[in-house]
Amino acid sequence: xxxxxxxxxxxxxxxxxxxxxxxxxxxxxxxxxxxxxxxxxxxxxxxxxxxxxxxxxxxxxxxxxxxxxxxxxxxxxxxxxxxxxxxxxxxxxxxxxxxxxxxxxxxxxxxxxxxxxxxxxxxxxxxxxxxxxxxxxxxxxxxxxxxxxxxxxxxxxxxxxxxxxxxxxxxxxxxxxxxxxxxxxxxxxxxxxxxxxxxxxxxxxxxxxxxxxxxxxxxxxxxxxxxxxxxxxxxxxxxxxxxxxxxxxxxxxxxxxxxxxxxxxxxxxxxxxxxxxxxxxxxxxxxxxxxxxxxxxxxxxxxxxxxxxxxxxxxxxxxxxxxxxxxxxxxxxxxxxxxxxxxxxxxxxxxxxxxxxxxxxxxxxxxxxxxxxxxxxxxxxxxxxxxxxxxxxxxxxxxxxxxxxxxxxxxxxxxxxxxxxxx
Numbered sequence: 001x002x003x004x005x006x007x008x009x010x011x012x013x014x015x016x017x018x019x020x021x022x023x024x025x026x027x028x029x030x031x032x033x034x035x036x037x038x039x040x041x042x043x044x045x046x047x048x049x050x051x052x053x054x055x056x057x058x059x060x061x062x063x064x065x066x067x068x069x070x071x072x073x074x075x076x077x078x079x080x081x082x083x084x085x086x087x088x089x090x091x092x093x094x095x096x097x098x099x100x101x102x103x104x105x106x107x108x109x110x111x112x113x114x115x116x117x118x119x120x121x122x123x124x125x126x127x128x129x130x131x132x133x134x135x136x137x138x139x140x141x142x143x144x145x146x147x148x149x150x151x152x153x154x155x156x157x158x159x160x161x162x163x164x165x166x167x168x169x170x171x172x173x174x175x176x177x178x179x180x181x182x183x184x185x186x187x188x189x190x191x192x193x194x195x196x197x198x199x200x201x202x203x204x205x206x207x208x209x210x211x212x213x214x215x216x217x218x219x220x221x222x223x224x225x226x227x228x229x230x231x232x233x234x235x236x237x238x239x240x241x242x243x244x245x246x247x248x249x250x251x252x253x254x255x256x257x258x259x260x261x262x263x264x265x266x267x268x269x270x271x272x273x274x275x276x277x278x279x280x281x282x283x284x285x286x287x288x289x290x291x292x293x294x295x296x297x298x299x300x301x302x303x304x305x306x307x308x309x310x311x312x313x314x315x316x317x318x319x320x321x322x323x324x325x326x327x328x329x330x331x332x333x334x335x336x337x338x339x340x341x342x343x344x345x346x347x348x349x350x351x352x353x354x355x356x357x358x359x360x361x362x363x364x365x366x367x368x369x370x371x372x373x374x375x376x377x378x379x380x381x382x383x384x385x386x387x388x389x390x391x392x393x394x395x396x397x398x399x400x401x402x403x404x405x406x407x408x409x410x411x412x413x414x415x416x417x418x419x420x421x422x423x
Contacts, residue, residue: 036136040067079190081108086274218383260285293372360396
């Protein structure tokens with residue numbers, strides 16, 4: 001009896017010690033995690049829930065100013081149709097001056113799962129130098145996979161990437177129907193030295209309305225061929241030529257052909273393109289146009305010469321993003337036939353949790369040479385069958401967003417989806 005009581009006591013003691021050890025281990029983990037680096041992931045197109053699930057050994061915060069490490073992830077398309085992810089690790093506070101840049105490139109055939117697995121693996125490696133300087137390193141281990149020897153790429157396609165898409169859309173109601181058909185074909189070859197892009201696009205739209213026993217029909221047909229060849233001339237200069245062929249019932253173009261040589265200069269090296277660009281481009285060349293209807297200027301066809309100068313800035317920094325372009329163009333036969341275009345996208349973090357966003361564009365238009373003679377009918381205006389005369393085109397939006405509350409965002413809960421639905 002005493003032996004049985006003693007055995008039971010030993011079991012309870014062992015269970016108690018195990019429970020105590022488990023509690024102590026959880027307390028150590030919580031203590032380590034509390035001192036782990038605070039990380040702010042600055043990426044618009046990343047799967048943040050997947051990142052938090054796969055990399056649980058850091059603390060994620062929703063404000064960059066609270067972070068020890070600001071990870072700025074920018075993207076740009078690759079020549080093969082994939083995406084290059086540039087991960088810039090920017091140390092703050094205790095890690096001030098500890099910065100690094102890593103790159104991950106996906107293939108055009110990769111699935112979303114393969115893509116996110118790829119950039120998360122690179123992100124995980126980039127966070128190691130920061131976690132190694134905190135107690136959380138006691139819970140981490142580093143594994144080594146056999147290194148693959150670098151080999152020359154043998155590409156049977158010679159870096160050419162082809163894309164073909166065709167589709168249509170039909171919408172019907174009792175008194176209205178709409179049919180849209182679209183074709184898009186492209187062929188691209190991009191290497192560090194050259195960029196060659198070719199594309200063919202065509203679209204057909206038809207709308208039918210029943211009104212007081214009468215059928216009102218609207219049709220729009222458009223098609224184009226576009227080509228670009230660009231040659232690298234170093235880290236700042238590029239030269240190339242644009243070629244375009246267009247046809248559009250809306251713009252009164254039966255056939256339009258223009259070819260313009262171009263020269264571009266980037267103030268920053270092209271290798272910094274994912275973070276910052278300031279490009280200046282000059283274009284000059286001829287344009288031949290044949291119109292469907294006689295224009296306001298009494299022309300059925302004409303050959304013109306024009307030039308344009310543009311400035312484009314793209315900046316992605318920890319304070320936000322800025323994209324803006326300014327383009328001025330004119331025809332040589334009449335300098336009053338000109339156009340000025342300004343487009344801007346700005347997202348600026350004013351202070352903790354407060355973001356200011358501007359999205360706008362403005363065009364001062366003085367070069368609508370293809371406008372047909374005579375006034376458009378009411379049906380053509382309402383169905384947008386013809387381009388109308390205008391002196392400007394303005395689009396503008398501004399917004400403020402403010403977020404407050406807990407700065408930590410480690411928890412992932414997928415129940416009921418990412419947003420609640422209201423009925």
